[in-house]
Amino acid sequence: MELAAGDGEDNVVTVNCPDQAGLGCDLCRTILEFGLRITRGADVSTDGQWCYVIFWVVPRSPSINVRWGSLKNRLMAMCPSSYAIPFYPEITEPGPPQFYLLKLFSTDRRGLLHDVTHILSELEFIIQRVKVSTTPDGRVVNLFFITDGMELLHTKERQEEICSMLIATLGPSLTCEILSAEGFQQGFSSLPPTISEELFRLELDECESSSGPLCAEMKKVQKATINFDNTLSPAHTLLQILCVDQKGLLYDMLRTLKDCNIKVTYGRFWSDKKGFREVDLFIKQADGKKVIDPEKQDALRSRMRSEMLHPLRVMIVNRGPDTELLVANPVELAGKGRPRVFYDATLALKALGICIFSAEIGRQAASERQWEVYRFLLDDSKEFPLSNSLTNRNRVVDRVRKTLMGCYN
Secondary structure (H helix, E strand, O other), X not given: OEOOOOOOOOEEXXXXXXXXXXXXXXXXXXXXXXXXXXXXXXXXEEOOOEEEEEEEEEEOOOOOOOOHHHHXXXXXXXXXXXXXOOOOXXXXXXXOOOOEEEEEEEEOOOOHHHHHHHHHHHOOEEEEEEEEEEOOXXXXXXXXXXXXXXXXXXXXXXXXXXXXXXXXXXXXXXXXXEEEOOOOOOOEOOOOHHXXXXXXXXXXXXXXXXXXXXXXXXXXXXXXXXXXXXXXXXXXXXXXXXXXXXXXXXXXHHHHHHHOOEEXXXXXXXXXXXXXXXXXXXXXXXXXXXXXXXXXXHHXXXXXXXXXXXXXXXXXEEEOOEEEEEEEEEOOOOXXXXXXXXXXXXXXXXXXXXXXXXXXXXXXXXXXXXEEEEEEEEOOOOOOOOOOOXXXXXXXXXXXXXXXXXXXO
């Protein structure tokens, strides 16, 4: 890693290691998880056995404290373990994740859930499931099922670190308890059929999302040109993409190719001054052949367009007399969800001054795939009424969507 010498400069992350299918996707997911933004671009090169990847990155917000040493360890741990890393014997192949239950009890206030999420993210904890509820006396019960990116939560020192930082930031009235969550299973969400059908629609019109018409600013994002060229290389298909840059774009591209079993041999990503991202990827199928069949090209183009332009779905619905915000994203075939969705959604709600009465994370099967579903039951206040105000509902959807796509961070 080559850290920036001053403000406004890029940090350079270089990975040089044995190759494996989907490695680029995994690297991008971790960079996104650490709150980093890929700036001017990235270069990817591999001969099928060894790869060389360069990312130019900066923190997405001044409030994000990046632990560069931990990021380096996490990236190195992703290198295939069939090859030894002689200079770093402490880097070993990560085992199956250990799940823990973090119990928090505190008085309620606006923005509390995001503040907790911010601390957990800064300490490299990954929220797998959450159950948040408010008691009639104004107390909040937060149950977080988490995994530790540093794999140290079984130690007393690591447990004391998280509890002391939470109490120091949120006040002495907070109580913290950490328990092992052996036998943890991802919760499943069950939405009503009509809402599920709308949220998980396979095809979305160019000028709308699952939550309704897009504002003029977001319509600009919903544009992409995707072309295939089989004339430049005898062994590879050139996949060319031109689209507006947005948060997690490279991750969405490489995640889709990974799930479609498409291998990337060489790739170059760069941005122009107008915020557009140009991408050249030399690809081939799992059998080593080029993508020549027009039907396969159309299928891949359609899948890429859908995953790039609509990586997240946002809706506001009625839940009895209450108002519920729904956010959903597709889960990788490997079972991993998208990083920082809960973080960004709670950040957007905090910015609007909306209290979250309860929150849940679950998964639901729809459209022949798994989705991660975030459900937020929102407080209907006099300052920001939601039950009878379509304008305010649209403001919530717009703010959450823009935050998720990187317009505010």
